[in-house]
Amino acid sequence: MNPQELIQAALDAKKHAYVPYSKFPVGAALLTKSGKIYTGCNVEIGSIGLTICAERTAVVKAVSEGEKEFSAICCVADTEEYCSPCGACRQFIAEFGMDTVVIMANKHGDYKTAPISGLLPHAFVLDKELD
Secondary structure (H helix, E strand, O other): OOHHHHHHHHHHHHOOOEOOOOOOOEEEEEEEOOOOEEEEEOEOOOOHHHOEOHHHHHHHHHHHOOOOOEEEEEEEEOOOOOOOOOHHHHHHHHOOOOOOEEEEEOOOOOEEEEEHHHHOOOOOOOOHHHO
């Protein structure tokens, strides 16, 4: 899958954002290693601390369907600059693999990529062998 397909999926997801407070819609598209795409948008509520970002929405949808291995995630907003995941989303993505590629796009469809390990060096990741 090429980045433009994920960007388009994220743009489509952004249309569903519920952002009555910030007026800042964000869309995300997550590609799993099995080849499936899960999309998400940000959802705000009056208790702002309970707001969920588009990237975390996409990850939660994938995990709730049994997917836990990701190849790439794209995030896009109506900005001139590239849309980069917030710190909480970076940690969320890192939990499922430090090699996940992050595609950061802008409103024009321009993008740049980086592995999540480059966006969140020294991430907090528990040793899963302890289970």
